[in-house]
Amino acid sequence: MKLVSFHLMPYRPLDLEEAAKHRSAWVVLPNRLYDPVKGAEEYARHIDALVYAEALGFDAIGVNEHHQTAYGLMPAPNLIASALIQRTSRVQIAILGRALPLVNNPIYIAEEFAMLDNLSKGRIIAGFVRGIGSEYHSSGTNPYFSHERFHEAHDLIVRAWTEPGPFAFHGDHFSLQYVNLWPRPYQSPHPPIWIPSQGSSETVAWASHPDRKYPFLVTFSSADLVARYHNTYRERAREYGYEVASEQLGWACPIYVAETDAQARAEAGHAVETLFNDFLRQSFEMLMPPGYTSMGSMKNFISSRRGLGGGGKMTVEGLVESGTALIGSPKTVLAGIERMRERTGFGILVALLQFGVLSDELTRRNMDLFASEVMPHLRD
Amino acid sequence: MPAQTTELRVRDVRIKLHRAGNGPTVLFLHGAGGVPQWLPFFDALAEHYDLLVPEHPGFGGSDDPPWIRSMPDLAMFYLDLVEEAGLDRIHLIGNSLGGWLAAEILIRDRARFRSLVQLAPAGLRVKGVPCGDNFIWGPEEALRNLYHDQSFADRILAVKPSDEQMDVMLKNRFTVAKFGWQPRWFNPDLEKWLHRIKLPALIVWGDDDKIMPREYADLWQQRLPDARLVRVKECGHLPHVEHAEFVARQIGDFLEGAAR
Numbered sequence: 001m002k003l004v005s006f007h008l009m010p011y012r013p014l015d016l017e018e019a020a021k022h023r024s025a026w027v028v029l030p031n032r033l034y035d036p037v038k039g040a041e042e043y044a045r046h047i048d049a050l051v052y053a054e055a056l057g058f059d060a061i062g063v064n065e066h067h068q069t070a071y072g073l074m075p076a077p078n079l080i081a082s083a084l085i086q087r088t089s090r091v092q093i094a095i096l097g098r099a100l101p102l103v104n105n106p107i108y109i110a111e112e113f114a115m116l117d118n119l120s121k122g123r124i125i126a127g128f129v130r131g132i133g134s135e136y137h138s139s140g141t142n143p144y145f146s147h148e149r150f151h152e153a154h155d156l157i158v159r160a161w162t163e164p165g166p167f168a169f170h171g172d173h174f175s176l177q178y179v180n181l182w183p184r185p186y187q188s189p190h191p192p193i194w195i196p197s198q199g200s201s202e203t204v205a206w207a208s209h210p211d212r213k214y215p216f217l218v219t220f221s222s223a224d225l226v227a228r229y230h231n232t233y234r235e236r237a238r239e240y241g242y243e244v245a246s247e248q249l250g251w252a253c254p255i256y257v258a259e260t261d262a263q264a265r266a267e268a269g270h271a272v273e274t275l276f277n278d279f280l281r282q283s284f285e286m287l288m289p290p291g292y293t294s295m296g297s298m299k300n301f302i303s304s305r306r307g308l309g310g311g312g313k314m315t316v317e318g319l320v321e322s323g324t325a326l327i328g329s330p331k332t333v334l335a336g337i338e339r340m341r342e343r344t345g346f347g348i349l350v351a352l353l354q355f356g357v358l359s360d361e362l363t364r365r366n367m368d369l370f371a372s373e374v375m376p377h378l379r380d
Numbered sequence: 381m382p383a384q385t386t387e388l389r390v391r392d393v394r395i396k397l398h399r400a401g402n403g404p405t406v407l408f409l410h411g412a413g414g415v416p417q418w419l420p421f422f423d424a425l426a427e428h429y430d431l432l433v434p435e436h437p438g439f440g441g442s443d444d445p446p447w448i449r450s451m452p453d454l455a456m457f458y459l460d461l462v463e464e465a466g467l468d469r470i471h472l473i474g475n476s477l478g479g480w481l482a483a484e485i486l487i488r489d490r491a492r493f494r495s496l497v498q499l500a501p502a503g504l505r506v507k508g509v510p511c512g513d514n515f516i517w518g519p520e521e522a523l524r525n526l527y528h529d530q531s532f533a534d535r536i537l538a539v540k541p542s543d544e545q546m547d548v549m550l551k552n553r554f555t556v557a558k559f560g561w562q563p564r565w566f567n568p569d570l571e572k573w574l575h576r577i578k579l580p581a582l583i584v585w586g587d588d589d590k591i592m593p594r595e596y597a598d599l600w601q602q603r604l605p606d607a608r609l610v611r612v613k614e615c616g617h618l619p620h621v622e623h624a625e626f627v628a629r630q631i632g633d634f635l636e637g638a639a640r
Contacts, residue, residue, distance in 0.1 A: 291557050
């Protein structure tokens, strides 16, 4: 199994009580609640944690992109990736991912990834996402055209990476007379492309297509939903006429390991609750702007769940019960992973080992225990 | 007066059209909420006019052709529609998104039109004065922010919408995002062409409009070549709903003048 140590880089000094008075921790949370002195320290500590993952034997370390939120301090994840390249030598660096529809010229994303791939001598994994609903509010990008822009930007980036330039690109949203990438990517034909997703059926169908077969990472969902999305991908692949490989199925999950289940819940309970209840708190209107998904998907979403942070308060018990987070003894956490492996055959575990307000000390201990007690059992 | 509902076919698009009354032609262009019901305001107009209330492409019971992608597309479509339907000497009324549409139509071709009534239209921007963000508001909040008099909102909230109505609301919301999300509620190229609308115009604006602030009314009046502005006290974004009789009377007086 491929193991990724993933980080959101939350702003932990957030005044949660004050933040709760606002509509959300996204888009409209006043930025006076950000203290640059504390924030600078956060960057340093979070980067340290990711670098440490290399020493512990993870295959990859991961970052991602979010805008105008205390949930994650990486509006430009490639800047962090660049820093990580300088401080590591072996691990792959996964940017999970860049939000393609939000930019007006996707060539810049192709260029940045190509630069990182050269800087790291081929250690980059390129994640492509559409950005979450709130980012259509904060960027002004029209959600109605989100899928169109995503697909077109993807095509442009992959062609820029692989076809001899210069060539002209003629899309509906992006139209360029000259596409001629300097530098070209280090890896051939290009960095691996991964698709983190909340499981929309359009994305599953697209990612699993034989032309792409992109690894599909299900993020922050109950174990049942993760299994359902993995198996939907598997079924799709069969309809396309091939059998899915374990490296195509990924699961991104908050994980906390301590000596006993009780200790793990005591140490990580509050932190994981802040991730879901405070940092992810968004209204339905923010999470699901019109057109962000198809009408059918949106209706399914409305009826199946009110969305992350959209329903009632989550508790550590509920999160563990539903398998949304793996929190417990090494045995318990390992059993949760193995159970999912039996259900879906997934082969990429994206472990969120720091989440919410979890301290540096507990994060470090969590990483150590995961590496010594869980990781060895996951090596195939 | 009961409206007749018919289907109008323009190119490959089927449009649901509500129509009532006799007299000079009045074409009403609805706003972001579509036409969920026949309004007392429509009845008042239908006493003296041949009133047409179409549901725009992408709204309610009308088709949603993928090739209509912007407000200028929608305006060109409506020029096809009025030709196809043989409408002429039209008095055009628009509310909110429909008012924006009315202006987009008239800057392109006003030959078949006699006058314009703007009820809190979208379409322009007053720099430094943002519109209310009805995309981030929750459903109840968005509904309440439409009205000054909250009893209008209370009456709507008291009735749980059917699945069919929910589907229509979702469809309308998708289309509204397509046209109005970015730039938010305006077309940067519209304002500089408003001098083309050489028609008598009446602008009606609620004093308590939480979506299109009152400053927008002044800009419309400055840019339209022949416009009178009526501000309505104790009134939100839908003057023709909250003050139906008053607004219908204002329009009636205006149209008598304009038709002369």
